[in-house]
Amino acid sequence: MNTESQLNLQAYLDGELSERDARQAAAWVETDHEAQALLGELRQIQAALKGNELEVRVPESREFYWGKIQRDILHAEQSEARAAAHASTPWWRKYWAPLCAGSAVAALMVLSLNPLMLMHPGAEEFENPLEEASTVTFRSEKESTTVVWLVSQNEDAADDMDLDETVTQ
Amino acid sequence: MILSLRFFPRPAIRYGLAALLLCSNLALARAAELKLEAILVWGTNDEKSPDPGHKPVDPALAKKLGNLPFKWKNYFVINRRVFTANDRDYSTNEMSKKCTIAVKDGGNSMVKVKMTGDGREWHRQVKPLPKGETVIIGGDDKDQSAWMVVLRHADPKAPESKKPVDLPQLAPKKTAPLPSPQGKAESK
Numbered sequence: 001m002n003t004e005s006q007l008n009l010q011a012y013l014d015g016e017l018s019e020r021d022a023r024q025a026a027a028w029v030e031t032d033h034e035a036q037a038l039l040g041e042l043r044q045i046q047a048a049l050k051g052n053e054l055e056v057r058v059p060e061s062r063e064f065y066w067g068k069i070q071r072d073i074l075h076a077e078q079s080e081a082r083a084a085a086h087a088s089t090p091w092w093r094k095y096w097a098p099l100c101a102g103s104a105v106a107a108l109m110v111l112s113l114n115p116l117m118l119m120h121p122g123a124e125e126f127e128n129p130l131e132e133a134s135t136v137t138f139r140s141e142k143e144s145t146t147v148v149w150l151v152s153q154n155e156d157a158a159d160d161m162d163l164d165e166t167v168t169q
Numbered sequence: 170m171i172l173s174l175r176f177f178p179r180p181a182i183r184y185g186l187a188a189l190l191l192c193s194n195l196a197l198a199r200a201a202e203l204k205l206e207a208i209l210v211w212g213t214n215d216e217k218s219p220d221p222g223h224k225p226v227d228p229a230l231a232k233k234l235g236n237l238p239f240k241w242k243n244y245f246v247i248n249r250r251v252f253t254a255n256d257r258d259y260s261t262n263e264m265s266k267k268c269t270i271a272v273k274d275g276g277n278s279m280v281k282v283k284m285t286g287d288g289r290e291w292h293r294q295v296k297p298l299p300k301g302e303t304v305i306i307g308g309d310d311k312d313q314s315a316w317m318v319v320l321r322h323a324d325p326k327a328p329e330s331k332k333p334v335d336l337p338q339l340a341p342k343k344t345a346p347l348p349s350p351q352g353k354a355e356s357k
Contacts, residue, residue, distance in 0.1 A: 080351070144302050147307065150292055
């Protein structure tokens, strides 16, 4: 007798089989001595359990356990729905929040560093309060040096500096 | 105390906190002071300064000046000041009796410079001055010579000038005047 037959016999004893299967099981038991012996053993065990099984009462009510099961089922359904929604989200939506935050941080950096930079990129300013004076500026990238030469309107700075086209006045 | 990110489950809160931390760090960075060096230099074709107290500029600066399109061959230090510029007030340094340079940290590696003399402000500029950069503000002097103020970052180890240096006086004929609005140089 294989395991499936034994389980069928157990189900037959517990009344869990359909009417048709129960009839077949009954016919089988009548003809098979091994099945009869097993069924007898099972009946004895069943009787022993019914008479001696300890009844343990849990403090929680039946509704408590069902409520918990219901919440778990609901949670599982919602997780599945979220996962499905997440899978259908375009890839760029996943980076939307980090991109926005990064842009905001960059903007804050620029603003906190120097608001002048927003209004005047480069923000290099020269001013000569004396009306009679003007400024000649020369920039040497090689020497990382900027020369600001103050001259009066009557003078020619180019006489004093061997300036070329790079000079702006 | 380091708080776990579990306390900030929403990404928006995390990014907001990160932005706040970054901005506070930037604000602290801005509060840092700049240690600068201003050198009043006299440029001439004469081999020696009439004032024996005038020393030639250091070789690195001499090379830098030599590579610039100036017509002068020799450069002498009239005065040198090391000072700290902050972003609140102008740090004023008297380079000579008629030349004062005031510098303020403009933030973002910018400096605000004001040049004054004889009680008048005659030049003002806002200029980027990152480390390694040099700004020279100059003008013509008598006898085909020139004055210039070299502004750059100081060596961090260099001691600051505590008080105005007693200025060596140039010989009357070879003074280093500031530019005159009339185009005539004035003696300092």
